[in-house]
Amino acid sequence: MAENRKYEVDPVTGSPIHPYTWDGIGELETPPPRWWVLTYAVCVLFAIAWWVAYPAWPYIAGYTKGVLGYSTRADVAEQLAAAKAAQAPMNDKLAKLDYAAIAADPELMTFATAGGKALFGENCAQCHGSGAAGNVGYPNLLDDDWLWGGDYATLEATIMHGVRSTVDADTRQSQMPAFGKDGILTREQVDDVAAYVLSLAGTAPADAAAAEKGKAVFADNCVACHGDAGQGLRDFGAPKLTDSIWLYSGDPKAVAAQIWNPRHGVMPAWAGRLDPLAIKKLVIYVHGLGGGE
Amino acid sequence: MSTTVNPRMPQTIDEADIPVWSHRPKVTPKKVKGPIRNLKWLVMAVLLGIYWGVPWLRFDRGPFAPDQAILIDMPGRKAYFLWFEIWPQEVYIVTLLLIVAAIGLFAVTAMLGRVWCGYTCPQTVWTDLFMTVERWIEGDRAQRIKLDKAPWSVSKLGKRLAKHAAWLFIGMMTGGAWILYFNDAPTVVPEFVTGQAGFAVYATVGFLTFTTWLMAGVARENVCMYMCPYARFQSAMFDQDTLAVTYHTARGEKRGKHKANESWEGRGHCIDCRQCVEVCPTGVDIREGLQMGCISCGLCVDACNSIMDRVGLPHGLIAYDTERNVELMAAGKPRKWNFFRLRTVGYLAVFAVAGMGVLYGLVSRAPLDAAVIADRNPLYVRLSNGDLRNGFTVKVLNKSTSPHTVTLSLTGLEGGEIVVPGHEGEAAPSVEVAPDAVAAIRAFVKLAPANWKGEPIDFEFTVTDPTRDLSVSVPTRFEGPTK
Known part of the structure; x- marks a missing residue:
């Protein structure tokens, strides 16, 4: 220079x-x-x-922090608080009203369903699937078949207290005896009653004679919970056996296995984990999936 | 373009003398009178009148839609233009409209040169308006140059403050008036004045006031020279028959000062009075030929003609003319106009076809439309009685300004049953759709297992409005277990 x-x-x-x-x-x-x-x-x-x-x-x-003391975390917290405040009027209304009143308000239903969908994705999709179609051992929530009932009050009770939860005294409890493993029925009897159960659901049994023999076994061992026509009993969570929906597959071997040594699913009790409003939204979402009663 | 080397230019320069920034001379245009100036006043008045007046026009659309003739409703995502209404998904019509406008501009440019730049471009109209105000406050060219050079004084400060205040006021009244196209004009003006309008309104008016002041007051011809892309590529539309502001070199040269009663023999008609340069709003010398800075406003034509009157020569030393005519006249032949030639007729034909396309798109716009979104997770559900069920979201678009009830039905799905929650038991569920709104209707379709052949079934959702005899069918697909 x-x-x-x-x-x-x-x-x-x-x-x-x-x-x-x-x-x-x-x-x-x-x-x-x-x-x-x-x-x-x-x-x-x-x-x-x-x-x-x-x-x-x-x-x-x-x-370096800067003299204005700005932080993106504080910014996000502020935006979340603002979003919460914006939702407050709807949330308050939702908390106050009962299910019948909410169902009569389309705007409230849209809001609750959207919130329920987000909560479902966070808390329920791990077992029931992101589309709520379930899996083997995890009930499909889209169909019209319910183990414990599909009206608002029953859905709420199921979600709050769970199924076979170890921490909630009010949880839904039911147990099917291990008919084969505990020696109540012989291998042949189990196969016979499996054939009969399949015939109840409208599947033509491979062995009609076995199904006929199974009918007597069914009457002696199963009707107490599943009903004399296999119609099930929701008080015990005993599945309806006459429909096309199977929790553990409708394959003859799977049905026999379930009689021999039944598997029992567990659903957590959500009452302590989610607030009552969140559970309400979940109930409305699940009820609206297509099978609500 | 002139590439003459200035003999006074230095051959070398000291490193220390290289400027940090370039020194572009300030353009201080002189006032001019004449028919072209009058035409420009008229065009300015008409254009500003249209711009200001249009938002106040009313147009009755019934109780569910705004009654402003031209309105862009941003929160409602709708644009209203007299009989037409555009939804966001129809923005392609605006794109087509812009293409039509561009082709129209090309056609006009090929025929008449840069008349857009010289007369109707907002930058020109506003700059012209701002310069007029400047002339009222600070005087004409000579006084303004003097004022620029004068040291700061109370009088200079007063004039400058008055000028910028006037500019900002005009900027707010004109640039700020842009909000009238986005709000109901008779509502927003009183709100604006009484301080009740929203933040967006004040922010927009403030920003547009500032940019109007900046572009029309400060930047002026620099916008045309440095910012405008159109100025750069319109030479592609020019040919020897395009009208442009033209200096008749053969008649004007050799230029020089002229004394009264001196003979015109052996010299050109240009007396080198530099009036054409002094009135030019972009500061170019038209005698150097057609150039990028010339916006074809024709003020130099008025200036030169007034001088020709004074020295007793015919008009038209500088005139709107074509390159072909310049050559013909130089050769002593009569002028020949050739406005309709392959290039311009071609532009006009494309303009007409594209324009009719836009018009057809607007006129044939259906007031009812629908879209179907099939559930993908899961594709189907098995119900307890063995039926298969698919879930759909049917979006029904009611583009009219009154509520309408539509019915949903299935076409081409044998045995298919449609169930809309809240409308159970209706064979063809009827749903009301609000005016100017999209309804998202959840619909389940059930199919008995006897009707399922192991292959997806293509079918259609039919949305019917029986009162208006309108119907839309949207193809979709029924899914189930495949073999």
Whole structure:
């Protein structure tokens, strides 16, 4: 900089030519417009002011906090609080009204269903599936078959207290005896009653004679819970056996296995984990999936 | 374009003397009178009148829609234009409209040159308005140059403050008036004045006031020279028959000062009075030929003609003319106009076809539309009686300004049964859709196992409005267990 060099002037544009040339090709030193230079300077000043005002520079175990004390976490907390405040009137209304009154208000139903869908994705989808279609051993919530009942009050009780929960005294309890494993029935009797159960659901049994024999076994051992026609009993959570829906598959071997040594699913009690309003939203969502009673 | 080298330009420059920024001379245009100036006043008055007046026009659309003739309702996501209403999904019509406008601009440019730039471009109209105000407050060119050079004084400060205050006021009244197209004009103006309008309204007015002041007051011709893309590519539309502000070099040269009663023999008609340069709002010298800075406003034509009157020569040394005519006249032949040629007729044809397409799109717009979203997780549900069930969300768009009841039915699904929650037991459920709204209707379709052949079944949801005899069918698919 100390050396004051002479620049040649390009005769056509009037711009100075930079003295460094490459293969005889020089570069013009055309000055930028004034507004551009000033805008650039303002941007530099703005950046410096930003560093002072906001969190900017990292160091080994932290960062510069800035004089305004801004943080994105506080920002998010504020936005969440604002969202909560915006939802408050709807939530209050939802908490006050009973299910019948909510069902009569389409706007409230839309709000509750949307909230229920989000809660379902967070808490229920792990077992029941994100589309609520369930899996083997985990009930499908879309259909019109319910172990314990599908009206609002029953759904609420099931979600609050769970099924076979170890921590909730009011949980839904039921147990089917292990007819084969505990020696109540012989292998042949189990196969016979499985064939009979399948015939109840309308599946033509492979062995009609076995199904006929199974009928007597069924009458002696199963009717107490599943009913004399296999219609099930919701008080015990005893499944209806005459429909096309199977919790543990309708395959003959799976049915026989379930009689020999039944599996029992467990659903947590949600009463302590979710607040009553969240449970209400979940009930409305599940009820609206297509099988609500 | 001139590439003449200025002999006074230095051959070298010291590094220390290279400026930090370039020094673009300030353009201080002089007042001019004449027929073209009068035409520009008229165009300015008409355009500003349209811009200001249109939001106040009323148009009755019934009780469920706004009664402003032209309104863009951002919160409602609707645009109203007289009989037409555009929803967000019909924004392609606006795109087509912009394409039509662009082709129209190309056609006009190919025929008449940059008349858009010179007369109707908002940048030109507002700059012209701002310059007029500046002239009232600070005087004409000579006084303004003097004022620019004068040291700061109470009088200079007063004039400057008055000028910028007037500019900001006009900026608010004109640029700020843009909000009238996005709000009900008779409602928002009293709200604005009494401080009851929303933050967005004040922020928009403030921003547009500032940008109007910046563009029309400060940046002016720099917008045309440095920012406008159209200025850069319109030479592609020019040919030798395009009208442009033209200096008749053969008649004007050789230019020079002229004394009264001196003979015109052996010299050109240009007396080098520089009036054409002094009145130019972009500061170009039209005698150097057609150039990027010329916005074709024709003020130099008025200026030159008034000088020609004074020296007793015919008008038209600078005139709206074509390159072909310049050559013909230089050769002593009569002018030839050729407005309708392959290029311009082609532009006009495309303009007409595209314009009719837009019009057809607007006129044939159906007031009822529907979309069907099939549940994908899971595809189907087995019910306890063995039936298969698919879930759908049927979106019904009521694009009219009154509520209508539509019925849903199935076409092409034998044995299919439709169930809408809340409308159980209706064979063809009827649902009311609010005016100008989209209804999302949850619909289940059930099928007995006897009707399921192990293959997905294509069928249609039919949405019917019996009172208006309208019907829309949307294809979708019934899914079930496949073999």
